[in-house]
Amino acid sequence: KAGVTQTPRYLIKTRGQQVTLSCSPISGHRSVSWYQQTPGQGLQFLFEYFSETQRNKGNFPGRFSGRQFSNSRSEMNVSTLELGDSALYLCASSSDAGSTDTQYFGPGTRLTVL
Amino acid sequence: DQQVKQNSPSLSVQEGRISILNCDYTNSMFDYFLWYKKYPAEGPTFLISISSIKDKNEDGRFTVFLNKSAKHLSLHIVPSQPGDSAVYFCAATGYGNKLVFGAGTILRVKS
Numbered sequence: 001k002a003g004v005t006q007t008p009r010y011l012i013k014t015r016g017q018q019v020t021l022s023c024s025p026i027s028g029h030r031s032v033s034w035y036q037q038t039p040g041q042g043l044q045f046l047f048e049y050f051s052e053t054q055r056n057k058g059n060f061p062g063r064f065s066g067r068q069f070s071n072s073r074s075e076m077n078v079s080t081l082e083l084g085d086s087a088l089y090l091c092a093s094s095s096d097a098g099s100t101d102t103q104y105f106g107p108g109t110r111l112t113v114l
Numbered sequence: 115d116q117q118v119k120q121n122s123p124s125l126s127v128q129e130g131r132i133s134i135l136n137c138d139y140t141n142s143m144f145d146y147f148l149w150y151k152k153y154p155a156e157g158p159t160f161l162i163s164i165s166s167i168k169d170k171n172e173d174g175r176f177t178v179f180l181n182k183s184a185k186h187l188s189l190h191i192v193p194s195q196p197g198d199s200a201v202y203f204c205a206a207t208g209y210g211n212k213l214v215f216g217a218g219t220i221l222r223v224k225s
Contacts, residue, residue, distance in 0.1 A: 004157070033213070042120075042203060042217040043158070056212045090157050092213075102148070103213060105157030 002027065004093050004106035012112045018079040021109045025072050025093030031055075032074040033103060034066060037088040046089075049074055050096070078111075086113045117141045118206050120216035129225045133191040137204030137216055140185065144206040148213070149178060149189045152201045161202075162189070194223045 005024045013019050025032050033056075034046040045058040049068035066076045072093075078085055088110050092103035119138045127133045135149075145166040150158035164171040164178045164187065171178050177190045191198055204216040 035213075035215070040217060042118075043205075043213070043215040045212050045214065048212060058212070092157075102160050102163070104160065105150075107155065107157045 004091060004104055006089075006091050006106040006109050008109060009107065010110045010112075012114060013081050014114050015081055015083060017081050018077065019081060019111060021076045021078075021089055021091075021111075023074045023076070023091030023093075023106060025074070025091075026104055029093035029095050029104075030072055031094045031096060031101070031103075032068055032072065033092045033094075034074070034076050035090045035092065036060075037090060037108070038086075043090065046076070081113045083113050086111060116217075117144075118204055118214050118216040120202075120204055120219050122219050123217070124220040124222070126222045126224060127194045129196055129223055130193045133189075133194040133198065133221055133223065135189045135191075135202050135204070135219050135221065137187050137189075138185060139187075139206050141206070141208065141214075142185070143208040144214070145208045146206070147178070147180060147187050148205045148207075149176075150203045150205060150215075151198075152203060152218070158203055191221075194221075196223050196225045199223045 007022045031050045033048040035043040048056040052068045063079045068074045088108045090108045092105045094101040094103045148163040149161040152158040180187045201218045203218045205213040
């Protein structure tokens with residue numbers, strides 16, 4: 001079974017631009033969550049999608065948005081990029097929205113904002 | 115407001131000895147706890163979990179202990195191996211599918 005895939009793996013943007021990251025979950029998984037990892041901050045929860053609906057949202061500004069398609073693939077968009085948005089963005093999938101269901105992570109997209 | 119804290123940024127252990135990684139949490143609504151391991155350039159990999167109805171869970175060389183009254187959990191790795199060198203994240207959840215992570219502890223196992 002293929003794991004969680006994320007594209008692109010690396011991205012360099014400049015301030016003010018916008019970016020779209022993509023995540024393909026493990027086949028059969030319906031829940032996709034997004035996290036931001038920065039040095040010293042661990043992983044910060046961005047949002048979770050289940051069956052094309054946003055189920056949970058973290059404490060990030062409205063510049064961060066996402067969506068999920070009918071095939072469970074998800075995209076995350078960041079508009080008006082700031083230097084502080086430079087981070088590793090991780091996507092995780094699980095089979096349903098239960099809190100004890102293990103989340104499996106993709107390799108991440110490394111975003112650098114110049 | 116850090117609800118999950120890993121107070122040791124790094125830990126160095128000799129091969130064959132025990133590694134103990136600690137994690138504290140503040141939210142009493144958390145009822146499920148997980149440990150993830152992360153190598154550079156890879157996403158976190160699930161290691162072991164424990165439900166709040168248990169105080170211990172074991173999987174091979176890995177054991178997680180939960181002390182609910184102290185809101186503390188720990189991961190024991192015995193014996194430690196050089197391949198265990200990685201960043202270890204403690205995570206907790208209690209509602210929906212939102213994981214709250216600690217900042218991570220870098221484990222170095224010296225051979």
